[in-house]
Amino acid sequence: MGQMANKGKLQRGKLVCLRNAMIGIAVIALIRLALFTDATSRLLSGLNFANATLYLLLVGILAVAVYRRDQLIKLQKEIVARKEEEIELIYAALNQHALVSLTDRDGRITSLNDKFTERLGYSSDELVGKPISMIYPGGENDTVYNQTREKLEAGEIWSGENEEMAADGSRVYSRGTFVPVMDDHGKLVRSVGIRTDNTDFHRAQHARSLKALFDHLQDEVYVCDTASLQMVYANCAALRSSGWEARELTQKTILDADPDRSADPKVNEKIFRAHVAPLVTGEEEVVTIDVQRGEGHGEVSTRIIRGDDGRNLFVSVLRDSTKRKEIELAKMQSISIVSHELRTPLTSIKGSLRLLESGALGAFDQKAQSVLDIAARNTDRLLLVIDDILDLEKIRAGKMEFTKSPIDLVTFVAEAVEMNRGYGDELNVNFDFHTDLEAAPTRAAPERIMQVIANLLSNAAKYSPTNGTVRIGLCQDGRFWRIFISDNGPGIPEEMRDAVFETFSQLKSADGVTRKGTGLGMTISQKIVEAHKGEIGFDSELGKGSTFFVKLPIDEASNEDVGDKPLAEVTCQSNAA
Structure with missing residues (x-):
């Protein structure tokens, strides 16, 4: 639009020069006419009438020519005025309707109309001098931007759909036409972009x-x-x-x-x-x-x-999820019935095996003793599965009791670690518990929270490498205490995150090693923690390990301070989160 205005100014300048030239010609003509009139009087007296008539005819022709020239200048002025008015109208209409931008040979913005800045939410100062690519979603790598540049540098007009980013991050959609201006050598000098906003459409x-x-x-x-x-x-x-x-x-x-x-x-x-x-x-x-x-x-x-x-x-x-819930319920009820029927004979079998192992009924040789040990371990494992199933059934039926009492999590977690240390020793995995807290009061059902921590510790030990270390910590997280248990195992793929807490879920380990489990431990742990108005979750990175955490509400009624420190000052460190 600036280019069009400059052309109008140039035309007006030319007309002024033409007008001044014509005025000069007219003045010279008048002087000559005066001289000619004086000469005519002498000629009429000294020359014949025919010559005088010829001179008068020439004067008349000159006068007519001057008159016609003046009329032509007046007509040209009227045409130029109309053209200027049309250009102004076109400019006003274009400025109101379209988003107009001018860019230099390098694609940097040199000029913008108000409609452009208003629609994209920028000020003129924020855009002028900057590359036009900044408003494209992909920047300099944007496909449409690069297609446009290729056409313009080849001296061709480009038209098509555009997508730009406004200052607030929203998308602006437009139909654009970009026209190149080339120099005498066919090189791009500048380009004009005219966009029609069709975002609403x-x-x-x-x-x-x-x-x-x-x-x-x-x-x-x-x-x-x-x-x-x-x-x-x-x-x-x-x-x-x-x-x-x-x-x-x-x-x-x-x-x-x-x-x-x-x-x-x-x-x-x-x-x-x-x-x-x-x-x-x-x-x-x-x-x-x-x-x-x-x-x-x-x-x-x-x-x-x-x-x-x-x-x-x-x-x-x-x-x-009605059908899914009905299927799960039917499955759990069937398993629960079977579990109840199996628990009594399994308990009896376990007692008999333990009696045999004790030597009360006589000594066994090493081979027989080994068979007894295997039978006893498998019996324990079956009883554990049955207990998990029955616990989950109780939770879902709302029949599990949660008798809550004040406990200090610092002491409680330390005891839980010691109680499960033997399991870690069997797998050659060390448990390392550390906290800066002196006390962490909460209200919880001790046997159920112990069940949760034991499950997390056993999982961490199973997934840790031989001679690895499971790190256990306790800190404050807002109005909650956070217990975290970290291992250096293979980690959990992000796509398996939702399956961790599903019933009978057996995740495929990232390292390909099969690890035994009931597939119920995490489900039960989640239900227990939620019954305490807490939260259980995890962070994991493939190849580096996982950190599971349990958050339990702070019992502020039991103790306003943690040791000598106010609760608000005892917070989780970044490595504990």
């Missing part, structure tokens, strides 16, 4: 495609604004389950989707905000919760996405 088309995709999914899909919780989208399954009409969706919030919600909306929002807090803080990418709707069961997974308009949105997908 692109978003509408994208939204229609997504809607068509999600509308007929069997899973319920809910999309709401993270700030207001106002509903943005719900698919057909979600509308049916919630009893909503599509036309009233914008009047609903995600809290209205729960028919069993509390009557107090503030309570509902507080519970929901607490559930999605790890997403907001960036601690988790997905949060999941099991829900019950009437007679059915469901699993809701929620994550945060960024919309095309820059808004953050909660996307919740509710998958019906």
Whole structure:
């Protein structure tokens, strides 16, 4: 646009020069006319009439020529004025409608119109002098940017779809035309870019495609604004389950989707905000919760996405897990019945084997004694599996008792480590417990928390290399105590993360070594920790090992301070997290 304005100024300059030249010619003509008139008077007296007439004719022709020249200049001025007016109108219309940019031979921005800066959310100072590639998603490696540069450097006009990044990170979609300006040697001097914003059309088309995709999914899909919780989208399954009409969706919030919600909306929002807090803080990418709707069961997974308009949105997908729960329940009930039937005879067999091992019924030779030891160990293992199954059944049925009492985790964890040290010795693995805390008060069911720690220690020992060390620590994590157990084993693949706490889950080890287990220990541990309003999880890196942690609430009523240090000053170090 600047180039067009410069051309207009150049034309006006030429017209001024032409006008001045014509004025000069006219003055000279008038002087000559005056001289000619004087000469005419002399000629009329001294020359014949024919010659005088000829001179007068020439004067008339000159006068007509001057008049016609003046008319031509006036006409040219009118044409130039109209052209200037048209150019101004075109410039104004283009400036209002399009995003215009000028770049130099190196692709650096030299000029922008206001529409460009307003749409992308930058100031002119933030862009002028910078490479135009900065607004492309891929920068200098962006495919569209490189295609455009190749065309311009070849002296060709490029037109096509563009995708740019606004200052706030949102995407701007446009239809662009880029025109090169070449020098006499065919080298690119500058280029003009004219973009037409079609972001709204692109978003509408994208939204229609997504809607068509999600509308007929069997899973319920809910999309709401993270700030207001106002509903943005719900698919057909979600509308049916919630009893909503599509036309009233914008009047609903995600809290209205729960028919069993509390009557107090503030309570509902507080519970929901607490559930999605790890997403907001960036601690988790997905949060999941099991829900019950009437007679059915469901699993809701929620994550945060960024919309095309820059808004953050909660996307919740509710998958019906009723059939899966029924199958799991039937399986557990069958296994529980079998377990009950097996436990009594196995206990009797174990007692008999121990009696034989004690030598009370006579001595056995070394070979027979070895067979007895194997039978005794396998009997213990079967009883352990049965106990795990029965424990899990009790937890799911809500029949497991959690008699909580005040305990000091510093002493408790140290005792747990010593109780399980023998297991580590069998595998040539050392247990090393360290904490800077003098006391860590909490309320818990000691025998159940001991069961959790024992399970984590045995797993760490099994996955540690021979002569390895399992490190155990205890620290404060906010309003929780964090117990962490780290090994130097093969680690857990990220794709297996969700399977760690599943029932009868036997993960395939990254090092290919098969390790024995019931597949129930982590499931039971998770249920026990959750019953204490705590959290269990892990961090892992392939080839370097895993760190499992258990978080239990601080019992602030028991002790306001940890030794001589306030609770807020005794925190987990980065290597303990």
